[in-house]
Amino acid sequence: MSTLILYIGSKNLSSWSLRPWLFLRHHAIRFDEVLIPLDRADTRARILEHSPSGKVPLLQHGSTRVWDSLAICEYLAETFALPGAWPSDPAARAYARSVACEMHAGFAALRQALPFDATRDPEPVPLSAAVQADIERIRALWREARTRYGQDGPWLFGRFGIADAMYAPVALRMIAYAVPLDGPEQDYAAAMAAHPAVEKWIEAAAMEVPVPEPAPMPVPGPSSVPDITEDDFTDDEDTVVAVDSDIEAPPPATEPSVDDVAGFEIEPTPELTSAKPKAADQEQERRSKIRSFILPPD
Ligand SMILES: N[C@@H](CCC(=O)N[C@@H](CS)C(=O)NCC(=O)O)C(=O)O
Structure with a gap:
């Protein structure tokens, strides 16, 4: 069997990448992971080296390339004959596919x-009517799937399937933006946040170096802009003027401790080895906020 290679985007940002990654990890399928940091000047070029759509995730399996999250999950389900990828009952399967x-x-x-932000401290934001409508629809379908089809386990259709992989980042968004949930939807979001592979994804996301904010452009006032003279330019090519001067240099390279949850190790990518871990106390605080959000009060 050829090696599977999954090309993904930054774990903090790439919700589409999480889906097939989680599906692979859940099923303890061995794969190599290649992470291409998003939102960098060279992101598009680097993705295009592998992915004809210019998007990640992409799965490479021998000479076969699959470049879409849902298509990758389908390919894995067929190739590895994964049980529970879709429910066996035709009506439940049609519902799950829908x-x-x-x-x-x-x-x-x-x-x-509500952009995907895997390590966001759970805090609410104002929600427009359109966002509220999406949330209501998601809550209704989670509730219906869990109530009608979820008797055999904590997932939408009992066993962990492709529908769960598709909704994993949605559950994390609900938590990250402290969207009020209750009953089966709350239990479902909590189960997703507690999935060991999801925890590993978030741990790795916390190790990523954030993309620096661009320096604010000075707004010229009518009389405050001095004339530009030749003295404002330098002939010295090594001199960098006012670029990144406020950005903290990353600490010496450290390797994230990515433990083996599913019987195999993920190689840390070069990008992750120079990562700056989120401070332990900050991460602790975030986790306790998540716990208080997903656990019902005593
Ligand atoms: N329909 C695609 C969407 C993939 C997608 O939009 N991926 C984003 C990252 S989450 C991407 O590659 N963006 C390209 C970029 O940021 O340059 C899927 O399901 O895989």
Whole structure:
């Protein structure tokens, strides 16, 4: 069997990458992971070296390339004959496919207003009517799937399937933006946040170096702009003027401790080896906020 290689984007940002990554990890399928940092000057060029769509995730399996999160999960389900990828009952399967496709093709307002941010401290933000409508729809379909089909386990259709992989980042968004949930939806989001592979993803995301904010452009006032003279330029090519001067240099390279949850190790990518871990106390605080959000009060 050829090696599987999954090309993904930054773990803090790439919700689409999380889906097949989690599906692979959940099923303890061995794969190599190549992480291409998003939002960098060379991101597009680097993705295009592998992915014809210019997007990640992409799965490479021998000479076969699959470049879409849902298509990758489908390919894995077929190639590895994964049990529970879709429910066996035809009516439940049709429902599961519908909700997975609804996610894949929809919820644009939610995705735009609540961008995926794996390590965000759970805090609410004002929600527009369109975002609220997306949230209500997601809550209704989680509730219905869990109530009608979820008797055999904590996932939408009991066993962990492709529909769950598709909704994993949605559950993390609900938590990250402290969207009020209750009953089966709350239990579902909590189960997702507690999935060992999801925890590993978030741990690795916390190790990523954030993309520096661009320095604010000075706004010229009518009389405050001095004339530019030749003295404002330098002939010295090594002199960098006012670029990144406020950005803290990353600490010496450290390797993230990515433990083996599913019987194999993920090689840390070069990008991650120079990562700056989120301070332990900050991460602790974030986790306790998540706990207080997902656990019902005593
Ligand atoms: N429909 C695609 C969407 C993939 C997608 O939009 N990926 C984003 C990252 S989450 C991407 O590659 N963006 C390119 C970029 O940031 O340059 C899928 O399901 O895989």
